[in-house]
Amino acid sequence: MNRIAAPELDIRASADEAAPPLERPMRITILQGAFLPVPALMGGAVEKVWHEMGRQFAAAGHTVTHVSRSHPSLPAEEVVDGVRYLRVPGSDTPRSLAWLKVLDLFYTLRARKALPAADILVTNTFWAPLLLAGARHLGALVVSVQRMPKGQMRWYRKAACWHTVSSAVRDAILAEVPGTEEKIRVIPNPLPESQGSGDDGRLGAKEKVLLYAGRLHPEKGIELFLDALRVEAVRSVLVREGWRIEIVGPWSAAEGGGGESWMDRLRKHAEGLSVTFTGPVHDPALLRDYYQRAAIFVYPSLARTGETFGVAPLEAMAQGAVPVVSDLECFRDFIRDGVNGRIVRVEGESGVADLAEVLQKLMVDADERTRLAQAALAVRTSHAPERVAAMFLKDFALLSTLAVKVSH
Structure with a gap:
C-alpha cells in the first residue's frame, strides 16, 4: 500500500514564541x-x-x-x-x-x-x-x-x-x-x-493497546475499525501478542453519540474481539491515563463534512500514542504520514484492508512505533x-x- 503524500508542515515552535507584551489589558x-x-x-x-x-x-x-x-x-x-x-x-x-x-x-x-x-x-x-x-x-x-x-x-x-x-x-x-x-x-x-517537554518515560511504559477515544457515532468509522481487526493478519497478531482494544467515549444522543440502538449493534459487531467499551470519560487525568497506556491511537473518521481538526488525535500524540487516522484534510495540518503518524484512505472497497495493513505493520514493529511516537511528541510544543x-x-x-x- 502506498503512503499518502502530505503537504509540508513545520510543526516546530520557535523558542522565542510566547504571549505578546501586555500593552493594554483587554x-x-x-x-x-x-x-x-x-x-x-x-x-x-x-x-x-x-x-x-x-x-x-x-x-x-x-x-x-x-x-x-x-x-x-x-x-x-x-x-x-x-x-x-x-x-x-x-x-x-x-x-x-x-x-x-x-x-x-x-x-x-x-x-x-x-x-x-x-x-x-x-x-x-x-x-x-x-x-x-x-x-x-x-x-x-x-x-x-x-x-x-x-x-x-x-x-x-x-x-x-x-x-x-x-x-x-x-x-x-x-x-x-x-x-x-x-x-x-x-x-x-x-x-x-501544558505538557512540558520530552517523553517523561511515556514511550517506555506503553502497553499493547489499540485505543479509540471520542464520540461513539457512525460517522467516526468505529465499525470500520472493528472490521479491520477481524482481518486474519491483524487478528492473529491480536491473539498471539495479547493486544487489547479500548474504545472510550459517550454513545448517548444527548452527548452527540449514535444512541442506544446503534450502540447495541456496535457491541454485537465487537463480539469475539478483545474490546472494552468504557463509556464517557470526562476527567482529564483519567483520559490522559488512557492515552499514556495506548501504543496506537485509531481514529478512522468518515465525517468529511463534519470533522474540522481532531483534538483527540492531538491529545493522543502528546502522550506518545501513534495516530492512525483517515485521510480527511483536517488531519494533515498536524500529522505527516510516515513521519509522526499514519494516514489511511479508509473509504472505498479497499478501506478495511488498507487500515488492517497499517495496523498489522505497526503492531509487529515496536521500533517503528517508537520512531513515530517520538516525532508525535512534538505537538506538545507546536500546540x-x-x-x-x-x-x-x-x-x-x-x-x-x-x-x-x-x-x-
Missing part, C-alpha cells in the same frame, strides 16, 4: 453554546479548548468572562484561575436539528443579558453573530468556526473576523463565501493543558496552550485597536 468575553457546560463536565472538544484559552488569557493579565450552559454541579457565577464564569440555563442536545436551532436561539437571548462590556467577544454559537453584531459595547465580534460551514457564513459578514482551526475549514469557508480571505484567521486548537493563546492575543490586540479607531 476585556475578553467567551460565549459558548447552549448544550455543554464549562468546565467540560459533559465532554466537548470545543468547550475544553476555550476553557483552557480563557485560563491562558487571564494568566497573561487580561480580564476574562466565560459564559456557558448551567449545570447542577456548578454555581451560576464563580471566579476560578482569574476567569469569571457565568452560567445560563441551556438544554441537552436534541435529535432534531430544527429544534436545536430554536433552543440555541432561546439560550443566546438569555446569555445576551449576562454579557459584560468588553473589547473582544468570541463565540461559537449559531445565533450570536446575528444577534450581537451591532452591539459595539460587547467588543469586536470574533466567530469561532469549529465546524464545517453549512451555509451560515454569508450571514456573519458583520463580524470582525472568523477564526477557524484548520486549512480545511478555511477552504470550505472560501468556497461558500469567496473573497473573504482577509476576514479569516487559521489558529489551531491547542492541547487542553502548547501558551503558544496558541499568544496567537489569539496578538490577533485580539489588533482587532481591539481597529475597533477603537472605528468608534472614534
Whole structure:
C-alpha cells in the first residue's frame, strides 16, 4: 500500500514564541453554546479548548468572562484561575436539528443579558453573530468556526473576523463565501493543558493497546475499525501478542453519540474481539491515563463534512500514542504520514484492508512505533496552550485597536 503524500508542515515552535507584551489589558468575553457546560463536565472538544484559552488569557493579565450552559454541579457565577464564569440555563442536545436551532436561539437571548462590556467577544454559537453584531459595547465580534460551514457564513459578514482551526475549514469557508480571505484567521486548537517537554518515560511504559477515544457515532468509522481487526493478519497478531482494544467515549444522543440502538449493534459487531467499551470519560487525568497506556491511537473518521481538526488525535500524540487516522484534510495540518503518524484512505472497497495493513505493520514493529511516537511528541510544543493563546492575543490586540479607531 502506498503512503499518502502530505503537504509540508513545520510543526516546530520557535523558542522565542510566547504571549505578546501586555500593552493594554483587554476585556475578553467567551460565549459558548447552549448544550455543554464549562468546565467540560459533559465532554466537548470545543468547550475544553476555550476553557483552557480563557485560563491562558487571564494568566497573561487580561480580564476574562466565560459564559456557558448551567449545570447542577456548578454555581451560576464563580471566579476560578482569574476567569469569571457565568452560567445560563441551556438544554441537552436534541435529535432534531430544527429544534436545536430554536433552543440555541432561546439560550443566546438569555446569555445576551449576562454579557459584560468588553473589547473582544468570541463565540461559537449559531445565533450570536446575528444577534450581537451591532452591539459595539460587547467588543469586536470574533466567530469561532469549529465546524464545517453549512451555509451560515454569508450571514456573519458583520463580524470582525472568523477564526477557524484548520486549512480545511478555511477552504470550505472560501468556497461558500469567496473573497473573504482577509476576514479569516487559521489558529489551531491547542492541547487542553501544558505538557512540558520530552517523553517523561511515556514511550517506555506503553502497553499493547489499540485505543479509540471520542464520540461513539457512525460517522467516526468505529465499525470500520472493528472490521479491520477481524482481518486474519491483524487478528492473529491480536491473539498471539495479547493486544487489547479500548474504545472510550459517550454513545448517548444527548452527548452527540449514535444512541442506544446503534450502540447495541456496535457491541454485537465487537463480539469475539478483545474490546472494552468504557463509556464517557470526562476527567482529564483519567483520559490522559488512557492515552499514556495506548501504543496506537485509531481514529478512522468518515465525517468529511463534519470533522474540522481532531483534538483527540492531538491529545493522543502528546502522550506518545501513534495516530492512525483517515485521510480527511483536517488531519494533515498536524500529522505527516510516515513521519509522526499514519494516514489511511479508509473509504472505498479497499478501506478495511488498507487500515488492517497499517495496523498489522505497526503492531509487529515496536521500533517503528517508537520512531513515530517520538516525532508525535512534538505537538506538545507546536500546540502548547501558551503558544496558541499568544496567537489569539496578538490577533485580539489588533482587532481591539481597529475597533477603537472605528468608534472614534
